[in-house]
Amino acid sequence: MNLEVTLPGLTLKNPIMPASGCFGFGKEYSEFYDLSRLGAVIMKAATQFERPGNPTPRVAETASGMLNAIGLQNPGVERIIADEVPRLAGYDTSIIANVAGSFLEEYVFVAEAFNEAKGVQALELNISCPNVKEGGIQFGTDPEMAKKVTAAVKEVSNLPVYVKLSPNVSNIVAMAKAVEEAGADGLSMINTLTGMQLHLPTGKPLIANQTGGLSGPAIKPIAIRMIYEVRQQVSIPIIGMGGISAAEDVLEFLQAGADAVAVGTANFQNPFACVDIIEALPETLTKYQYTSVQDVIDRRSVHV
Amino acid sequence: MNLEVTLPGLTLKNPIMPASGCFGFGKEYSEFYDLSRLGAVIMKAATQFERPGNPTPRVAETASGMLNAIGLQNPGVERIIADEVPRLAGYDTSIIANVAGSFLEEYVFVAEAFNEAKGVQALELNISCPNVKEGGIQFGTDPEMAKKVTAAVKEVSNLPVYVKLSPNVSNIVAMAKAVEEAGADGLSMINTLTGMQLHLPTGKPLIANQTGGLSGPAIKPIAIRMIYEVRQQVSIPIIGMGGISAAEDVLEFLQAGADAVAVGTANFQNPFACVDIIEALPETLTKYQYTSVQDVIDRRSVHV
Amino acid sequence: MKKRYEMKVLTVDTIAKETIEMTLYQPEISQQTVPGQFLHLLVPGFTLRRPISIAKVHPKEGTVTILFKIVGDGTKALASYHPGMNVDVLGPSGNGFSIEDVKEGERILLVGGGIGVPPIYHLARRLSEKNVELVAVLGFQSKDYVFYEDAFKEIAETYVVTNDGSYGHQGFVTHVFPEVGKFNQYFSCGPLPMLRAVTTELKDTTGKVSLEERMGCGVGACMACVLPTVDNSYKKICSDGPVFSAQEVIL
């Protein structure tokens, strides 16, 4: 079955990619399977300089989900381009770089740096990381700020830019429209919902950063709703994510309005999650009378 | 162990009450146990006139949660006062009336009607029901609107007013502060998160209303985060809810900043959920070295 | 007061394609139940309970038999249970088929479709204790899905219909109505399209139908499972039903 999808700057052999931050730079999972089987790899967030991240504990388990507050630990964009991109470029898969920052200039710096990174085919602009204290969060919840950072990055980048939206907003459609107007080539949604878990013996937040981002199957209904709402009003492509762990979930995201998907938390439970889903996808699509991934996209009803 | 808590207008023998909409008017659950064992009962939403609610399907199951779009089906405030309140008033428990509406005047009408309802001890102002299409949602996501409806209800009501907040907002603290300023006696949080599930064979939303409200353990980390955030900045009491299904959850909500709690979805899985939790609470508090419910409230650290 | 039961699984058998027959031990339920009532089963890992009709009881042995089709993750998990395990159950729930107005000597039509057959079987057994004549029309997708034909034959004149004609008559249950002859009233349970066809076809005959809807609480409190009625109101399937007069509801 033809699983191919074409998005701005990306022709993917299948619509499945590991989600940013859940797959590092692919090295560890390449010990489980050949990364060439993936539609694409979305790398862990890159910032201008090396970031040590947050104190531990950084994760907690919740009902059908988890909280994380890694805090964008990464070696900085230069070392990512020097050490990680070339290795990933050795696989027959597309590379999407996740761009993060604490202020507008940092996003611009990082985005520009990836212009020189051979093999990187698109940027995912992480304006929504709820764990960055200095300001990242504002970009993600204010349409004007989101517009500004998107426009600034578009200005300097050679690559298609997918803006990753935060679900922690009253009006997701306003955010999507804002970044579309600012020239975004696509959307990536959703990032994590801000949550907290307390450690009962102390009554204090279990995660050192206090709050963490909620991911996993628990958030899938919110992701589906947001993608569905945005798809009615915005025409740029959407990379969908939030709780995907099976081929049926992929179909649901495609039907809701996504054009490709990312798998995050599920990798932790099953390191083969991405390839298991890719393998199961043809049978699942056939079961529901679809002939290809593109067929799902073509036949979904947009009820504007 | 002393489980008593005192809130404006309410002296509860224990902090556990069934959440609005998940317990009808208590009749069905009174066939399982004596409702006098409950701290209070929060009744199903009342509107000015009878409402037929939404078409079916009205519920769907999700990972560690569920979606509902009942659509405020209720017989109207008059019949609730005539038929339901007197029966509930026969139990040794407090009654909280949930007030809903599609426009400001309806909230005011319903709130005023409850002035005459002997036995009703407090109002829960449902400004957040995501299933009301005509406008209810705006009250719940806009601080100015929330202020307005709260002030209007406070103006006419003899009863303490707990405003029930929607989690579908960028800034929950702003909402809480707004209604506190408008004179709310307490907060009730959280209502459901707006979600969606698709029916794979058709690719259309499974719930007839398209979107539904997500409840259950899946949303607990979001509820805890929001209550914790609000507790740092707002001093009126909070009735906490969202995914509570065990005594440990109650402790977590109290530690986060709640002064009493409501149990919703858990009743569906276990009709004895509320009383099972009440029974388990003393042992759980003892395990974590608390001597009473008030002790948890007194000892929680508010880190402003 | 209503209770919550732990019912011990005695047997689990696949009796037709994707169709599981499970016997559970619980004397109280076994003795109290009325045909058409259901059990509300909790499968660990799922938020909501699953409603499954009672297909048969043996009050003396204290057993209750249910039949279910594997359609999703909950029924799949339930199918993997083995004897000796316990199932957490509420029930017997709902209002079943009232058979008080069935008079001696009447000829009764029973129409069951697919996984709607089990409660009709329970009803047939009860009715067979009365002095009435029973005709059963049972519809299935195809031959592989047919079950309980012999059991029905013992107590009723039985017609089996399959959609694809791979067994018995071909077509829909309504297609054999002309062959059935006259009858005084009917009882039916099955998928909605079948019930629509049956009630339309038999609109001038007294009848009772058992209905399905997605449930929240299953006890009548949450208003999830409502059904519009002819008098412009709503009924709750879990507590007012699942059995309704065919004349009363809008399908």
Added chain:
Amino acid sequence: MKKRYEMKVLTVDTIAKETIEMTLYQPEISQQTVPGQFLHLLVPGFTLRRPISIAKVHPKEGTVTILFKIVGDGTKALASYHPGMNVDVLGPSGNGFSIEDVKEGERILLVGGGIGVPPIYHLARRLSEKNVELVAVLGFQSKDYVFYEDAFKEIAETYVVTNDGSYGHQGFVTHVFPEVGKFNQYFSCGPLPMLRAVTTELKDTTGKVSLEERMGCGVGACMACVLPTVDNSYKKICSDGPVFSAQEVIL
């Protein structure tokens, strides 16, 4: 390529208070593992896997023994497994105790605390194959929690310490260090406060410690389980560790 295994449960025994010993069958893991490595177990119904150290292997029989304490819902569920069931496992994971620089004739101190004892036992068995002298100091909360004392005694001079003095020496593991005499290097695993005390007390001795942190992926990809190092960077417990040189990390 790394694999995911289904390991069959052979035995499940409560060997001390809240302490379960479980034997699993998986020849590959049994043959490949190094002391200090862990299994990453998936318990159905939970999002994240649980890391549990390997306590013992019998490569000939193809078995792997783990010991765990019931501390929360995941370990509680695991404790309810019975022989014949399968557990979904990743492993052997992490970098274990390297014993290459343990020289013949050395005297080695092993310090285990509570549920940190199992990997130390695995290590002790490996070291006992070398011509070295082993001293084990094992700390437990109280008498009820003591396990593996006899097993250690077979291969090491063994001191048992309980916090409340209900068995063996009273106090902390460090309290018996003066009695232990001289040794060349040490290996330790246990709760963080114990490891802090041990590494402080023995700061001038070469030592290796095994550490714990909450994990996301367990394979080195997510950066959940990091630990600050003396050179101002971070190490990942799941893949760089769980065993580190005591001199290298900041506890």
